[in-house]
Amino acid sequence: MAPTGAGKTLAGFLPSLVALSESRAKPSERKLHTLYISPLKALAVDIARNLEAPVEGIGLSLRIETRTGDTPAHKRTRQIERPPDILLTTPEQLALLIAHREAADFFSQLRCVVLDELHALVTSKRGDLLSLALARLHRLSPGLAAIGLSATVREPDALRQYLVPQNALSESDPDTGDGAGPFSQGEKARMRGVAPPDTARPSPQPSPPGRGSASSPMADLVVVRGGAAPNLHLLDIGKTLPLAGHTAWHSMPAIYDLIRAHRTVLVFVNTRLQAEYTFQELWRLNDDVLPIALHHGSLDATQRRRVEAAMAAGSLRAIVCTATLDLGIDWGDVDLVINVGAPKGASRIMQRIGRANHRMDEPSKAYLVPGNRFEILECRAALDAVEEAAQDTPDARLGAPDVLAQHVLGMACADAFDPVALYDEVISAAPYATLSWEDFEAVVDYVATGGYALRAYERFAKILRGPDGLWRVRDARVAQAYRMNVGTIVEAAKVKVRLARSLRGKPGTVLPKTGRVLGEIEEDFADTLTPGDTFLFAGEVLRFEGLAEDEAMATRAGPGTDPAIPSYAGSKFPLSTYLAARVRAIIADPFEWDRLPRQVADYLLLQRSRSLLPGERDLLVETFPRAGRHYLTAFPFEGRLAHQTLGMLLTRRLERARLRPLGFAANDYGIAIFMTRDLSERIALEPRFLEDLFAQDMLGDDLEAWLDESSMMKRTFRQCAVIAGLIERRHPGLKKTGRQVTISTDLIYDVLRKHQPDHLLMRAARQDAATGLLDVRRLGMMLERIQGRITHKALDRVSPLSVSVMLEIGRERVYGEGADEILAEAEAQLLEEALG
């Protein structure tokens, strides 16, 4: 019986341990045998420690080492010269290793690569980067076995394809010999004619198989069936819940009682703000002074490590945490998981529940705590999904071009490359299996000279093609710049929050640099603070006192102060498509209502009598007047991100129709738009008006026009530009040089959009927008679903269903562009001074 959490990981290493124990080579002659990749640095370190005990136990003399950003330079050099048997590292460090001049030799004897938490890696650009590195490893070491360790996912085949080379083809590198790979059964038969490298413009015509097709090579699948079914409940506190809000304040005493009744409790929440709030409320109730801690991504790293260590030592009774603990080190004695707020996805909730009680034969125990009546519906849908073990993990990704650009430069740093051979290698990575030769060429062109139609930078090229047809990196400076830029995680610029002491004699003045650092906030958030503003952070209400040398100075606000600034960005997951469909199905079927708490069933009945309830696939649209304005509400249930995009587009159309929209609000379930003209009347006069309003062509010109000026699009573009190396990464710890000398990516975006809108990075940003902050793809699926299925109800007052989304007005900031409105308001104050 393996200790908790070590089971799956240790299993991944077993083949390597067996092989290494049988190896007759002297330790000094051995090269790297096994590589382990984890999404978290801390996890790699932890696993190394866990491995050493069993290895010593069976009397093996093996060198097991880690390589992370913290590994000192001399050790890194030594690892290259004398590789360990087993190396544990992260995707970013692997990218650096394969771009090393010695990479070919270093990996030549690699037999096994273990990818941990693969389900979490493959959904992001880190997964794209890792897939390209894996493709390189398969080439450097034919016959390499790739093992992926994953939680249960909806489409295991996508992960199986990820692990093995796709589009298998003839070896263009004569050194690797023939038939050396383990994947020679059948795949090798698909030979392709490859132009010799010395022809002027090789243009091999790839015939990639459709992704996901049965013919794509796949790794073997080993499924460990779950043991006992989870013991999962909806926390019913016997009170009527509000129609909006996510804090679940009414359930805090019940949560506190659960903590008292258990050994160790993980309290998961969805956003950092919610974590701060829950933590504060629990301490307000904490008469027994139970050790309850807080853990989220904005807290100071040392503080987080302290919390983790205390948890591992079993000295905490509860941790309030965000997604930062979805992955990571397994802690022994968690006997209860509480999820506060909406579950958002079936797979997500199952993974969170799995954090409790890792023994297979005992059920995990968990409570779902809804924050409002809609979240009760969502919790019900999630409970059903867990019972059926239904999964809703996202689809396989299409590889991002910006990540490929980074990789291509890295490969030039490793060695001169032949474009045809590199193309074949790249399309063997599952996310890039359908990449066309032309798109690949565009990436190489981008890496060389920026990929501009105006060939202005030819003489500064970063990579150059020699007479032998091979591309080489220009000089050591370019290689150095690559190493500084590696990775796909683009952190928002952050400022430290430091506790300052206020001067008693002079109110409003603080002594900077006196207190400790509490953590970091996004610069975008800090920008919106003015001295005197209060906000929740690190478990207390702070008063912002001003910025001093790039640090936000704050003091403790007096007891009983309510934070004035509502929110700072934390992660917000949209409701999964799968859960959304289940919620719609529950609402549409009155027989289902018996399974809901009475308050929700009553609420739905009330809605049916006042207005109507939409069918499972329908879209309900209500229009009604209120307090001198006219409202449109709609309930697509497609998640906040898609709704925000929908809101922006509908507002544009309503403006064109001269209905004078003023603003909108969105939540996970619906949107509300308010305007000055009477929409109900317009629909009565023009029966097709609503159908046209929601027509699919919304995703055409309107979307394009809005994307061009959207601040979210600019943020997306910035990330692509950093990953692809167009602009340099801001490294933490480096002093800001002043904004006068740094070029804002917004300016770059504006210029590029006007002069070369089809540039590689514009395409990359658009690809991200489809699934990322704007969730355009999901909006498109919704618009298709509701064609001819819009149910409109003109009302003379707000309906029970609409109240829920109306309550978001004023609570959430609207993503509008209205910069001019802010400026006008500031201007008005000047005018007032002048006149007053």
Add this chain to the structure above:
Amino acid sequence: MTAPFPTDEDTILALGLRLEKTQKSPGLTLAGEVLTLDLCGGLWAPAHRTLIVSDLHLEKGSAYAARTGQFLPPYDTRETLACLHEAVARFDPACIVALGDSFHDARGPERMEPGDRAMVAALQQGRDWVWIAGNHDAAVSEGVGGRYADVLRLGGLTLRHEPTPGAAPGEVAGHLHPCGKVAMRGRAVRRRCFVTDGTRLVMPAFGAYAGGLNVRDAAFEPLFSKDFTAHLLGDGRVFSIGRGMLSKD
């Protein structure tokens, strides 16, 4: 378009959609000269039919490529010239003054694309053009037309690149790339701006890739000891905002 979240219906109705349709540019009298602060960032002196633009920073993109290996889109020069062309078409000036740092570096003119060079020539056609020397382009190379000056007098105005503390009234300068920031109700807006105290004026940078320095930065203190007003370039018009409403970075 949508407004930021309104708490007050009247505010929204007053500021909402109608806002974008008003396009007044604030006027200003400096040392007896009547001036118009244009939304493009240029200064129009109607009595002299002169358009003044500052800190064009032409060829900044190519300067980065040459110096740092960063390949910014090489379209900044044509974008800047296109904006200038649009303003010239509106005002039809007899004279254009480029108030220094017109090129990002002294070798900028050499790197200019032939098309962009032709565009400069077209703008100069039939009118006087003065390059004021800046710190980035103190030694201007030949071949870009126009005449050169360190300082230019225009009626009561003194036009020079770097603002000088304690200058006589009527100084118009650039160099600092002023930007104003307004933070309100959890939102922040940062825009290029003109800054004036009624005695002197500092102009916003005109170049497509020119950054900005917050007017609350210490660099502005020797110039504006007392109160000042920042005229921020909004999306639809210029907004006049007092020092008290402007935030630091």
